[in-house]
Amino acid sequence: MQALNVAYRKVAGILADETEPLASVELVETYRRFFKPERVRIVLLAESHVFTTDEDREIQIPPVMDLPGYPTQYARFVCCLGYGERNLTKSPLHPKRDGTPQFWKILISCRDSISGATDFLPILGHTAYCQRLQNKIALLRDLKKKGIGLVDASIVALYKSGRKIPNMFHALQESWDSYTRDVVLDANPKHVICIGKGVAGVVRSDLDKYFHGRHTVVAQPNAHLSSQEHMSNFMSCSRLCRT
Numbered sequence: 001m002q003a004l005n006v007a008y009r010k011v012a013g014i015l016a017d018e019t020e021p022l023a024s025v026e027l028v029e030t031y032r033r034f035f036k037p038e039r040v041r042i043v044l045l046a047e048s049h050v051f052t053t054d055e056d057r058e059i060q061i062p063p064v065m066d067l068p069g070y071p072t073q074y075a076r077f078v079c080c081l082g083y084g085e086r087n088l089t090k091s092p093l094h095p096k097r098d099g100t101p102q103f104w105k106i107l108i109s110c111r112d113s114i115s116g117a118t119d120f121l122p123i124l125g126h127t128a129y130c131q132r133l134q135n136k137i138a139l140l141r142d143l144k145k146k147g148i149g150l151v152d153a154s155i156v157a158l159y160k161s162g163r164k165i166p167n168m169f170h171a172l173q174e175s176w177d178s179y180t181r182d183v184v185l186d187a188n189p190k191h192v193i194c195i196g197k198g199v200a201g202v203v204r205s206d207l208d209k210y211f212h213g214r215h216t217v218v219a220q221p222n223a224h225l226s227s228q229e230h231m232s233n234f235m236s237c238s239r240l241c242r243t
Contacts, residue, residue, distance in 0.1 A: 001026055004155060007179035011156050011171050018165045020157045024052035030071050031079040032150060035140055040187035041147030042241050044110065045203065046103070046195045047172070047220070048152045050076035051160035059091045066137050076157070078103045079150065081136060087129045101125070102221035104136070106195065107150075109234040110241035111142050117231075148241055149187065153180050153199050173202050181206055189214075191240055196220040216240060 004026065012019040028049050052075045059074035061082045074082045074089060076098060082089045084099020104123045112119060121127055122135040143149075154175040158168040165171070181203070184192065192207060192215040194200045200207075200217040207215040218233040219225055225233075 001029065003179060003182075004029055007155055007175060010178050011154075011174050014167050014171045014174055015156065015165060018160065018167075020051050020160075021054055023054070024057060024075065025156055027052065027057060027071065027073055027075045028077045028152070029155070031075060031077055032152070034067075034070065035079055035144050036149050036187075037144050037147040039147050040149045040189045041191075042110070042149070043184055043187055043189040043192045044106070044148065044150045044195060045184065045192055045199060046150065046152050047199045048154035048156065048158040049078075050098075050100075051157035051165075052076045055093060056095070059089050059093050061089065064137065066141070078107070079140065081133065085129070085133060088133060104139075105234060106221055106237055107143060108139055109237040110148050110193075111139060111146065112238065113242065114231075114234050114238045117227075146241070147189075149189075151180060151183055151187075153203060155179055169198065169202065172199070176203055176206075185210060191215065193218060193237060193240060196223075 005022065008022055008025055056076065057073045059082065061070070061072050061074060061080065063072070064070045064081065071080070074080060076083055078100050084101065086094045101124055105120050108120060108123055123132060123139060125132075127135065154172045156171060156175065158165050158172065192211050194203065194207065194215060194217045197217065197219065216236065218236055219229070221230065
């Protein structure tokens with residue numbers, strides 16, 4: 001974690017009081033590394049997780065039988081099964097609103113052939129909690145086995161209490177230059193799927209340089225697009241990850 005800590009200090013110099021706690025950044029990195037494939041074939045390059053406070057980390061994630069060694073603290077990060085699943089934590093500290101169902105749609109698109117909205121139901125609220133949780137666990141394990149890893153371009157959260165943190169793109173650039181670019185290069189994936197035009201604006205020159213012809217940009221799943229445009233992006237992720 002030493003390189004992460006060095007990069008964190010640089011980013012904290014940009015964001016100042018808006019900087020997420022280092023312990024939260026390290027926790028998210030622990031989740032990312034837990035699901036990092038042994039051999040990375042596809043990198044999903046997203047923007048950032050959501051600001052995780054010291055109080056958030058007090059929420060406990062119970063042991064997950066199918067995931068030995070899984071982290072036991074809550075983080076506002078898609079790979080934390082408690083994020084969006086109040087029934088798992090059963091904690092009075094659990095946020096009233098949390099979770100990222102849109103991003104789960106990208107994840108399931110990277111494993112399955114997508115033809116319509118019903119393909120997302122197994123990991124959405126229409127499916128009963130116990131089955132939905134098992135479906136999410138299976139999905140995360142399958143992605144790891146298939147060599148599909150998730151990386152956030154920013155090491156710190158860029159969103160807090162539903163708003164963008166000031167100087168977020170400056171922080172995103174510093175995160176990429178100081179840490180995340182090396183993470184992606186070391187993984188040496190066959191293809192990089194960059195999720196979000198904001199991220200692409202920061203990293204595109206490096207992707208062109210190091211992954212010429214081997215990277216694709218898709219919109220964020222919460223972008224203001226039509227359902228048809230979103231579906232087209234999900235299908236693109238499906239094709240790229242299943243090739």
